[in-house]
Amino acid sequence: MKVLIISNYFYPVNKIGALRINAFAKYFHLAGHSVTVLTEGEKDECVQWGGCQVHYVKDPVMTDAYLWRSISERKRWLPRRIAASLLRRVFLDEKRIWQVKAFKKARELFRQNVFDVVLSSFFPLAPHLIAMKLRNSGFRFYWIADMRDEMSKSPFISSNYAMRLKLHERKIVCRADLVTSVSKPILDDFRSLGCHDGFLEVRNGYDYEEVHDVNFQTCFTMAYTGSFYGSIKPDNWFKAFSELISEGMLPPDSVIKIVGNYSNLNVPQSILANVVLLKPVPHEEALRISIMETDVLVMVHPLGRKGVYSGKLFDYLATNKPILALCDTDDVIAELLKYTGAGFVACESDIGDIKRAIIKCYLLWKNKEVLPRNWDRISQNSRRSQTQILIDYLSAQNILM
Structure with a gap:
């Protein structure tokens, strides 16, 4: 054919x-x-x-x-x-x-x-x-x-x-x-x-071999790969992160890595030293960073737009790192994470909900625990x-x- x-x-x-x-x-x-x-x-x-x-x-x-x-x-x-x-x-x-x-x-x-x-x-x-x-x-x-x-x-x-x-x-x-x-x-x-x-x-x-080995960073590290555009913004994530640090709920040396963003970001003054901005890299390098240099992989999808998974969700799926999805908790992203057991979901507009989800990810890192995934269901994707x-x-x- x-x-x-x-x-x-x-x-x-x-x-x-x-x-x-x-x-x-x-x-x-x-x-x-x-x-x-x-x-x-x-x-x-x-x-x-x-x-x-x-x-x-x-x-x-x-x-x-x-x-x-x-x-x-x-x-x-x-x-x-x-x-x-x-x-x-x-x-x-x-x-x-x-x-x-x-x-x-x-x-x-x-x-x-x-x-x-x-x-x-x-x-x-x-x-x-x-x-x-x-x-x-x-x-x-x-x-x-x-x-x-x-x-x-x-x-x-x-x-x-x-x-x-x-x-x-x-x-x-x-x-x-x-x-x-x-x-x-x-x-x-x-x-x-x-x-x-x-x-x-x-x-x-995703189009890479599933990762079953897990490494932990010396500092608790969350990462986002790709650019923020339109209504997709990290503002609520930054706010929740900064509040958790100021409240002593996260270590003061915790890190957020943003890989490949083109747009201007409104990073709160209190966490400027915690946010690392990396230039765009080839897809293979973005995957390497996701697997080797992070503890949590973050995606942001604002409310109001139904049925969109975002490509990065699938790029994250088989890394064996917990996914933190800030999104509509009743849409397809939440359904997929529940089906595969690959991460946590928080309402993108709810700072308290985001903070609770970050703490779940932090405790996994602190206790050197791996979030159990359903690999058979992941492989379907x-x-x-x-x-x-x-x-x-x-x-x-x-x-x-």
Whole structure:
């Protein structure tokens, strides 16, 4: 079976969205299928990656490396970023020019090969629009629209943008043969469009060997990997931490490590010496820090946005370090931690609740105890297992032969 994956994010991009697509390509290939990837790169080239043929198409407006250099240097109003912003306003997608180039390459690939399956990913919008245009051009294939998170219901876009985006959303969901996303609540929103019954939950996951050995730091250390953005902020975590230190409930040399954050943080004066800010690192190094240099792994997910696990939750899951999730205690994150026994949950807006959860983590460190996990249930959330859910579904539909 020949599979074409279309995504702006793929190796070597250091993002959760790229890791998801990497896994699809890797495990489809290991299952015996021919995989071609059409993605965005720093130059136009074709390379081999893990047994897959990867076609990189450069965005003439702004490459990913240029964007992240601009962000890290706090340079917002640069000509290329302004051009991308204008494209987003006009076409709902800053990758519009890339989309035109990538569609030409996709059409060329189809004329060289007959792909049985096309998997397109969101965000941005371009990959889905390329797949739809291939359909409109007469090419026949089974189309998987991988939404990952929300589309028009994303909390990070304006109401006007969401209204315009919903027109595309309905077309994509109704024309795709299968719609995938990371959780049932998000899939239910797509299913409400009432087009068909082809919906499948395929979560993000971890892609490393489960860690059963445990090391403890000399100072009690909590860590967060990734950037804070939008309404995702560490303010309540910082406040709870500072209060526990001032009350003598935590040792004064306790540490918080923030790995790879780009945004400005409001760190209370009383814990400035306790908060260590580390620059962005490759994913493998972030995992090493999580496993070797921390005692507790923290994730923050504000109330009001249902059905979002956050990719870092799965990155944390098999480290054998307790997870402290500041989130909605009635949503999917809490359900997963309860199911796997991998950590503690506290209401993100409740300082007292956060303090109680931190103390539970601290006592584990103090007593050199390991939180018992259900490893069989954890293994269900590896990227291999999650990709297998999709492979099994396609096989049952007689798509993958």
